[in-house]
Amino acid sequence: MAPDLGRLAALIDGWVSLAALLSYRDLQQDQRPPWASLSHGAAGNAYALWYVATRQDRPDAWKAAGRWWRFAVRGADRRSGFRSAAYRGIPLRASVAFGRPGLQVVEALLSHPKPIASRRALTTLGAIFDQAGEVPAEFMVGLAGELTAALQIARCTGSDEMAAVADRLGDRLLAAASIPIPIPINGFAHGRVGVQHALLSWCEQTRRVPPAALVAALVAPTDDEIISHAGTLPGSWCNGLAGFLMLWVKAYELTRDDAWRTRAVACARTLATLPSVDGTLCCGDGGRAYALLALARIDDREDWRGQALAACTQRLAEIPAHGVLRGLPGIVCLAVDLITPGRARFPLVEA
Numbered sequence: 240m241a242p243d244l245g246r247l248a249a250l251i252d253g254w255v256s257l258a259a260l261l262s263y264r265d266l267q268q269d270q271r272p273p274w275a276s277l278s279h280g281a282a283g284n285a286y287a288l289w290y291v292a293t294r295q296d297r298p299d300a301w302k303a304a305g306r307w308w309r310f311a312v313r314g315a316d317r318r319s320g321f322r323s324a325a326y327r328g329i330p331l332r333a334s335v336a337f338g339r340p341g342l343q344v345v346e347a348l349l350s351h352p353k354p355i356a357s358r359r360a361l362t363t364l365g366a367i368f369d370q371a372g373e374v375p376a377e378f379m380v381g382l383a384g385e386l387t388a389a390l391q392i393a394r395c396t397g398s399d400e401m402a403a404v405a406d407r408l409g410d411r412l413l414a415a416a417s418i419p420i421p422i423p424i425n426g427f428a429h430g431r432v433g434v435q436h437a438l439l440s441w442c443e444q445t446r447r448v449p450p451a452a453l454v455a456a457l458v459a460p461t462d463d464e465i466i467s468h469a470g471t472l473p474g475s476w477c478n479g480l481a482g483f484l485m486l487w488v489k490a491y492e493l494t495r496d497d498a499w500r501t502r503a504v505a506c507a508r509t510l511a512t513l514p515s516v517d518g519t520l521c522c523g524d525g526g527r528a529y530a531l532l533a534l535a536r537i538d539d540r541e542d543w544r545g546q547a548l549a550a551c552t553q554r555l556a557e558i559p560a561h562g563v564l565r566g567l568p569g570i571v572c573l574a575v576d577l578i579t580p581g582r583a584r585f586p587l588v589e590a
């Protein structure tokens with residue numbers, strides 16, 4: 240094994256062993272709330288342990304995943320489970336990343352080997368995703384995040400019930416996506432990019448031809464335009480170029496129009512010139528690495544995988560200990576994808 244890959248294998252082993260020992264109280268001492276969510280807390284730890292368990296066939300990770308899921312459920316009864324000052328006024332009712340639906344997503348994945356528990360978890364999650372009322376279109380707190388999660392669970396469990404839920408979410412999101420979203424919030428997490436990526440993923444998984452209006456709406460801003468709207472996070476998945484790069488890759492995979500691949504490669508070259516902000520999947524090098532792994536699926540003219548490996552191994556020591564989008568568990572998933580053969584899937588983001 241190459242030295243960097245050996246380092247990642249040690250990271251996975253060390254983190255799984257540590258996660259088996261730590262408790263919710265340790266999490267509370269390590270960082271500020273929210274403590275239960277997929278993005279920042281205990282449910283994210285459970286998700287990453289499930290990811291290691293299924294990709295590397297590890298019973299120790301399965302056991303620790305169940306333990307962290309139970310911590311998340313207990314923590315969810317308190318306001319500190321999902322809320323912090325940063326989310327004041329933001330509706331989390333439909334948020335897989337930040338809210339209670341994320342716990343149900345983890346339960347649906349963890350319970351899959353047990354038929355009765357799995358059926359119950361899928362029915363409960365389906366009811367959450369089908370709930371009436373106005374839900375934003377965006378990825379982080381809305382329909383695009385729900386659709387992506389439903390597609391992942393349908394794929395992982397083979398559930399026809401969840402596939403039907405995904406179809407209803409897809410139809411709702413298609414209707415919502417026709418409402419223009421203001422340009423300044425154009426990125427993946429809160430803007431049009433995440434909505435389009437979720438809809439294209441739905442078309443890909445269900446073998447639908449992408450609607451002409453969806454393809455026509457895939458206008459590509461220039462790298463400079465994206466950077467000027469991304470504030471302090473120009474290279475990020477959440478608001479910057481890495482999120483757009485994932486969309487251009489998906490657009491190529493669905494349309495086979497070479498213009499999208501050319502656009503994706505140019506975007507990756509600009510990405511390499513931007514400074515690192517942190518190591519996380521959401522805002523930092525981890526998200527960039529997953530975007531480069533996506534590009535490696537459609538282009539082999541440069542060593543995108545090698546660049547992803549280099550990005551992943553920077554700044555490991557600075558990353559918060561918990562949660563999948565904002566913490567080290569997300570980088571553990573990335574490490575698994577870099578050393579285990581098979582298709583890499585950005586946690587929560589790629590179905």
Ligand SMILES: [Zn+2]
Binds near residue numbers: 521
């Ligand atoms: Zn971010």
